[in-house]
Amino acid sequence: MRSLRNIFRLGLKELWSLFRDPVLMALVAYTFTAAVYAVAHGVRTEVRNAAIAVVDENRSTVSNRVREAFLPPYFQRAALIGIEEMGPAMDQGRYSFVLHIPAGFEADLLAGNHPVLQLNVDATAMTLAGNGTAYVTRIVQDELAGFLSERGAQTALPASLVPRARFNPNLQSQWFFAVMQVIGNVTILAVVLSGAAVIREREHGTIEHLMVMPVTALEIMLSKIWANGLVIVAAAVLSLLLVVETLMGIPVPGSIGVFAAGAAIYLFSVTSLSIMLATFATTMPQFGLLAIPVFVVLYLLSGGVTPLEAMPEPLRSLMQLSPATHFTSFAQAVLYRGAGFPLVWKDLLAVICIGTVFLGLALGRFRKTMAAAR
Structure with missing residues (x-):
C-alpha cells in the first residue's frame, strides 16, 4: 500500500509539472485537435479536381x-x-x-x-x-x-461484381485519416511526453530530490507512466468525441471505451520504451533527435499507413516485436469494425508482453542513470 501511495503521489506531481508546462500542454492540444482536422481535410487519396x-x-x-x-x-x-x-x-x-x-x-x-x-x-x-x-x-x-x-450491341457480362464498403461507404479519405491520425498521435505523444518527463527531472535538478526520498526507481517510473498515459488517453478520447464525431461529423462505429482501455495498455508499453530512450540523453534536443526516428518507424511501419502484407517478409516479422503494430491492429478492429475484447485480446496480450520487456530494460537503465547522478 505504501508503494501504491508513492506511485499515486508521484504521478500527481507529474501531472502538476505537465500542466504547468505551457509548451507541452499546447502540443497536446494541437496534436489532438488542429492536427487531426488539418490532416483529415488536407490529405486525400481519392481523385479531386484532377486536370x-x-x-x-x-x-x-x-x-x-x-x-x-x-x-x-x-x-x-x-x-x-x-x-x-x-x-x-x-x-x-x-x-x-x-x-x-x-x-x-x-x-x-x-x-x-x-x-x-x-x-x-x-x-x-x-x-x-x-x-x-x-x-x-x-x-x-x-x-x-x-x-x-x-446501338443494340451485346455488352452484358455473365456475372457482375457489386462492391459494398462496410466502413466509410463512400470511401472518403478523411474518414480514414481522421481516425488514423488520432491512433498515430497516441504513439507520438507517448514518446514525447514520457521522455520529456525524465529529461525535465534532470534539467530542473529534481532527480536529486527524488534520490533522497524513500521511493524506488520502479515507483518513479510507474508514476510517470500512469500520469502521462492518463493525459494521452483522455486527449485521444476527447479528440474522437469532439473533433472526429462532432466537428467533422465522422461516425465511429466501435466502442470508444474499449479503445480507451486498449490505449491504456499500449501506453504502458510505449512509455516504457520512451523512458528507456530518455536515459540515453541528457538534454531535450538530444532526446528529440533520438526519439524522432523511433516514433517515425513505429508509425510508418505499424500497418496503419502501409499494409503489413505489402512489406517484405523479414520486415513484417520484425514489426511483430513492435507494440505499435499490435495497437494499430487493435484500434482499427475496434474503431472501424466495432470489435470487442473477445476478438482483440491477442493483440492486447502481445502489447503486454512486449511492454513488460521494455519496462524491464527501462528500469535497468533508469537505475543506472539515478546511480550515476549520485
Missing part, C-alpha cells in the same frame, strides 16, 4: 461522349488538345492525364475490332496517378458500354 485533356483524332459521337464524361468534382472539364501539344503539356505539369482517342475509333468499335485507347499519366503524383487511372478507366468503360448498348 485532364483529350487528344481526339476521331471527332465522333463516342469520342465526344467520353470527353464530356469527365466532370467535377473528380476532374476538371477535359481540355481538347492536339497530338503535338500532349508531350510539352505533360512536361509542364498542366495535365495529370491525357487520353488519346485515335482516328477511326468509333468505326472500329462498332465493327468489333477492339480498338485501343492510350492514357498518358503523370506519375510524379503517385497516389493521384494510381487512383486516377482507375477512375479514368471506369469512366471510359461505362461510356463505351452505354454507347454500344444504345
Whole structure:
C-alpha cells in the first residue's frame, strides 16, 4: 500500500509539472485537435479536381461522349488538345492525364475490332496517378458500354461484381485519416511526453530530490507512466468525441471505451520504451533527435499507413516485436469494425508482453542513470 501511495503521489506531481508546462500542454492540444482536422481535410487519396485533356483524332459521337464524361468534382472539364501539344503539356505539369482517342475509333468499335485507347499519366503524383487511372478507366468503360448498348450491341457480362464498403461507404479519405491520425498521435505523444518527463527531472535538478526520498526507481517510473498515459488517453478520447464525431461529423462505429482501455495498455508499453530512450540523453534536443526516428518507424511501419502484407517478409516479422503494430491492429478492429475484447485480446496480450520487456530494460537503465547522478 505504501508503494501504491508513492506511485499515486508521484504521478500527481507529474501531472502538476505537465500542466504547468505551457509548451507541452499546447502540443497536446494541437496534436489532438488542429492536427487531426488539418490532416483529415488536407490529405486525400481519392481523385479531386484532377486536370485532364483529350487528344481526339476521331471527332465522333463516342469520342465526344467520353470527353464530356469527365466532370467535377473528380476532374476538371477535359481540355481538347492536339497530338503535338500532349508531350510539352505533360512536361509542364498542366495535365495529370491525357487520353488519346485515335482516328477511326468509333468505326472500329462498332465493327468489333477492339480498338485501343492510350492514357498518358503523370506519375510524379503517385497516389493521384494510381487512383486516377482507375477512375479514368471506369469512366471510359461505362461510356463505351452505354454507347454500344444504345446501338443494340451485346455488352452484358455473365456475372457482375457489386462492391459494398462496410466502413466509410463512400470511401472518403478523411474518414480514414481522421481516425488514423488520432491512433498515430497516441504513439507520438507517448514518446514525447514520457521522455520529456525524465529529461525535465534532470534539467530542473529534481532527480536529486527524488534520490533522497524513500521511493524506488520502479515507483518513479510507474508514476510517470500512469500520469502521462492518463493525459494521452483522455486527449485521444476527447479528440474522437469532439473533433472526429462532432466537428467533422465522422461516425465511429466501435466502442470508444474499449479503445480507451486498449490505449491504456499500449501506453504502458510505449512509455516504457520512451523512458528507456530518455536515459540515453541528457538534454531535450538530444532526446528529440533520438526519439524522432523511433516514433517515425513505429508509425510508418505499424500497418496503419502501409499494409503489413505489402512489406517484405523479414520486415513484417520484425514489426511483430513492435507494440505499435499490435495497437494499430487493435484500434482499427475496434474503431472501424466495432470489435470487442473477445476478438482483440491477442493483440492486447502481445502489447503486454512486449511492454513488460521494455519496462524491464527501462528500469535497468533508469537505475543506472539515478546511480550515476549520485
